[in-house]
Amino acid sequence: MSASKPQESGEVRFGHSLNKEEEFVARRSNTVLQCLQKFKIRCSQDAVPNIALLGSGGGQRAMVGLLGSLVQLDKAGLLDCILYLSGVSGSTWCMASLYQEPDWSTKLETVKDQIIKRLNGPEVRWTDTLAKLKKYYYEKDHFSLTDVWAVMLVASYVKKIDDCKLSDQWDQFSKDPLPIYTVIDKQSKQREEGDPWFEISPHEAGYSLIGAFVGTSSFGSQFKNKMKKQDEIDMLYLQGNKICWRTALECIIICNTNLQCILEETLCSCLFNVFPSKDPHSPPIDECYQVLLKLVNMNLDVLKGTDPSACDQSIRTTLTDLSGGQRQLIHQLEKLNDDKAAGKKAAKQYVMQYTVDVCNYLELKLNFWSICRCIAQWIWGRHYNFLHNMTDDAVPRALLESETRDYIDARVLLNSPYFSVLRKERDIDLIISLDFSDGDPFMTVTQTAETCKKLKIPFPEVNIPSEDVKKPKGFYVFKGKNAPTVIHIPLFNVVNSGDKIDAWRKKYGTSQVPYSAEMIAELMQVSGKNFAINRAKLLEQIRVVAEAKYFQAQARQI
Template identity: 25%
Template sequence: MVFARDRNNIQEGASNYELTVRIIKAQNIHGTDIVSKPDCYVCLQLPTSLADRKRTRTVWDNANPVWDETFHFRIHSQVKNVLELSVYDEDVGTGDDYLFTVSYDLGNVPLDENVVENFTLNKEFQEELQVEFNLVIIPESQKKVTTNGVLVCPEMVALQVEVHKERKGAFKKKTELALSVRGSFEDSHRILLQSDSDHELNLHETAVFHFPRDFGTEMTATLCRVYSSFDVTFTNETENDSSNQTTVPLSLISPMENYINVQIPAIEVKPLDMQIRLNECPEKLDVRLGFDLCDKEKIFLQKRQRVVAHTLKKVLQLEEDLVGEEIPVVAVMATGGGARAMACLYSHLCGLQNMGLLDCVTYIASASGSTWTTCKLFEDPNWSQNKLSEAINNAKKHVTKNKISTFSVDRLKYYRKELQQTAKDGQKPSFTDLWGLMLESMFNNGKNETRLSDQQAALDNGQNPLPIYLAINVKQNTISTLDFKEWCEFTPYEVGLLKYGASIRTEDFGSEFYMGRLMKKHPEPRTCFLQGLWGNVFSLNLVDTWYLTTQLDTFWDTWVKDRIKDIDKEDIRVRRESAHTKTRLFTPAGVFSRIWKGVLTNRPIDGEQHNFLRGLYLHKDYHQLPQFTTWKDSNLDNFPNKLTPLADNLCLVDAGYFINASFPPLLRQERKVDVIISFDYTLDTPLLSLEQTCNYCTTQGIGFPKISLSEEERKTHKECYVFNDEDNHNCPTVLHFPLVNDTFKKFKEPGVLRSPEEMSDGNVDVTGAFSPYFLTNFTYSERDFDRLMKLTQYNLSNNTELILDALHTAVERRKARNISHKMHQTQAQKKT
């Protein structure tokens, strides 16, 4: 199967299946009760079907329960369908004991055959669960789905419900109609059936539900009595009767122009009439499915190439102009580090400008504290064409000022007002938002109204590099960052989750999406809120802190991590195609481990963002697409039911919780980066993020130079390291500038020794425990700020030749590849 890389791929021939699951029996089940036999029941959950969670009856006091119960699901042929079978031991008076879950890929079930699986739960005790599966095609016309090979978007329809409200006094008691459609964007509507006035003109009310057309959902309509207290209506305190409930299977209705009449038995005399119909929804998606760069970035690159080519010819003293594929892509990578990273990035960019190299740069990637710099710079559409000394002076004013006003009564009132406005704008206020407002107070003059999308003005003519901001998506609770993290990049054009090949317009970040459509538009957040998200040093959980401090995860793996193992038998392995996931047995941890897990993984002060992948599904062959496995960084990638498309919200946090660097967006093959100038602002371990990136890329098969250092090199850090791969010209050259104080102690400028009176200016403490630049310090003295600026600019200018050599090499490699490519084209044409 071939998938398009640069556009949405429309596949024909998607079908619907009727899945029948018969829970037959289990044997030798060991419950948690020592004095009695287990009281077992089985729960069935298939998140990719819109059916409710189903369960068998309980078989009491029996270690070998026999259920012989059958359940039905409607599933989609192009979607990865994984059924979860969970066994519980029921307890009367206390919570039921959860014993285990079997995760089974329904792709193992052939069409029109009965397949009986005996799942081995415990070999030692010969525990087994026996289940029968049957899969048949539902006769109907073929449907089309939109997919990029990783995500699938089936057709969406809108159910329109028209209800006629009665005149005042028609009902003896207040009555409302409760409508619900499981799996829809809206989920439910409540309509008060009695009008407030005899003269009310509009007695009709309309409810709309958007849902996937082929997933077999139903509409439930219930008439409820509403009780009031002190003239306030409490809609959640209702009395209803199952006889007043009507269920309409929506899979039996085809989109049509005419309404269908539905009658609901009324609490009082006459039934309630309502009309329903299905409307088709536009096929065009607001979520871009594709791994290629967006069109706006491609246009920017064409414009930026002209600036880069002109600058490279000048600084490298080339005789000929660089054109097309001969022009290398140079990127700046900046790590986090709080106010230290913010100040140092200003200095480094100023140094590149002074060296005439800033216009050679196409991308600037930043994470955590360094994002505060790029956000501020890009408020000026022509910032790189102006002297950066003024921007540094402005930063100095904010870094050196007293921050006590950040916590004044007036500021606290302002924070409260802004958080209330955030709630009105459709977002759930969090500590991350409060932190963003505090950063705004510390490093800005008053309220900053800018949005990330406003930065497009700084890219219109290719006059500045393209900024990329990095975050990671994690699970908010129960799962550590060690086990799950997904890169999320922000640019002025798009916000995208790299692994899934899904992006939205930056203007739409924070809005609500469903099935790839923009359903509810909310205002784009101000950049201060994004800065709080990108640089929130407070949303670490204890596991993250342990890992960042010790680099050891043995405690987590040994004592806390859930037990998961492959239980496929040979006959399943023979049947299973390469794209099918393994059958896995999940055994929950003990009470002690569950308590520890809750303590260690809880992120009490994280914020949540609307998940723009909501309503999309993983493709049945998502593992076969190279782009997905390239960005695979999670143990949960083999558990599609736990991945982001099925999550209600995103939990985006500081990328430094995994690797304190912003390399990943620059390593995308589509960006073709040749040289990365890496600025590392870590105090005590200035090479750690580089080594972590190397290990990560080696594991994932991403092109990155090998980082090999001797013990001596680890003890004595240099001002600049050059790493490249001579055997792989597609691998970028990395020039790594750690934050160290080496020759600066003796030289105030390259080649200019300090006088005895100036020696104290060279004593910049960037390693000691009492360094003024520690992470949580946001206020520096003017002297400390100035010395940090001089140190970083000196380290850069002292290694100018290394940078120029790397640029020369990149140009030569580009030219050689271009000549080779033309030769291959010529040979191919001759053969044709």
């Protein structure tokens, strides 16, 4: 029977139990049971193993890599073993595309072709892009850089503006793994208080470890006396929440390619059209446009450690002209410059304040400068805090006192969604971790092991030979007492990439512009090899955890 969609009562749920609507698990378990029986694995209705598949971050590399992995897992006959599918960052781009199609796992080859056709197709029209950005701007209480990033960058990668809502897909998952999207609570991460791990499913959104949740359709609304309803976040925004602005700036510096053109030429000029000023005395558009470009370049100069004085002087000259020769603001900026201490950290603080002051000055004349303020103040993923002024002894006070929270890309803390499936209530027996990270291919699993040890969460011990960091194998298994078995699969390894691992990593970098059709096909094939080659090993580990759970259930009945 299909789970009914809950009423939008705006109630906050405290507790570690699963949402009552996650009865989906029982329905999906029937699919898992039938799959295991096809392989003659001993299993019973009351002891079906709970298996979770995790996709790490990694931009379009993760999106295409996860898709290729799932396609090959399906060909191996093992996709129906998966109970949960959880992702962060680029992996969620793939998930969002898959779950647009009800029961996608039963027709994955067709769905895969549709996704690849879209990725190889035309860009999203600028008229649609600007209309979406304008909608975000005017309809949200909290407009942030996540909105800009989702519309301007993510849509250009996935070639689609996805207006679907996650809760709208409530009744579509009768035959698919349950999707869980993971983000990080920025304030909890920075202050090391509360719970940074935040999960969003079709049922509810909330803090995985402390146990505080709200219905997904109400996430982002203000819970103060009577609930102030905000529109539910759509899938485009949810995908936009999966990449860090710092990464964007690094891409500009390292690559100096299309991303800089988007930021400097397209974004800036479009903002004038999206958010036109209603003030007849507004300063000339061209001059303001140049100020914005110089502000961007000045921030980049400081980030690169180069001299920003040329941009500084140009901005001062333009602002003096715009103010009719008045130098009050300029004197203020010069004072900041005089007080600036030596060192890169001080320079960053200075240029941030500088940007805020310039934006505050021009905001009186131009509506769009609120976006510039978001840039200067680094506002990402801001929402009303549904725990504000709530009362619960199990929830850290810091989470109850703030009116808003900022939810950011999980990769800034851990580039894999382990903690969404490590909730005790989900009773996971086997985790299949697909690592699409750049850099150390074992950082996600080693960091998870260390964090679990501190938090006393059952997790197997992880020991990686030093030589494997540069030359990883294609299949790792970690086991521990009373802990889930963890299978870790690096995307590029000595099995599917031979001695060209570094070349593959370089070719498919996170900062790479949208992949060509040839690159997508090649990466699909390489990622799929990890399951084609290791099918027997994976099946054996599934057999081990399934039969162990079966015999434990039999022993309890005696």
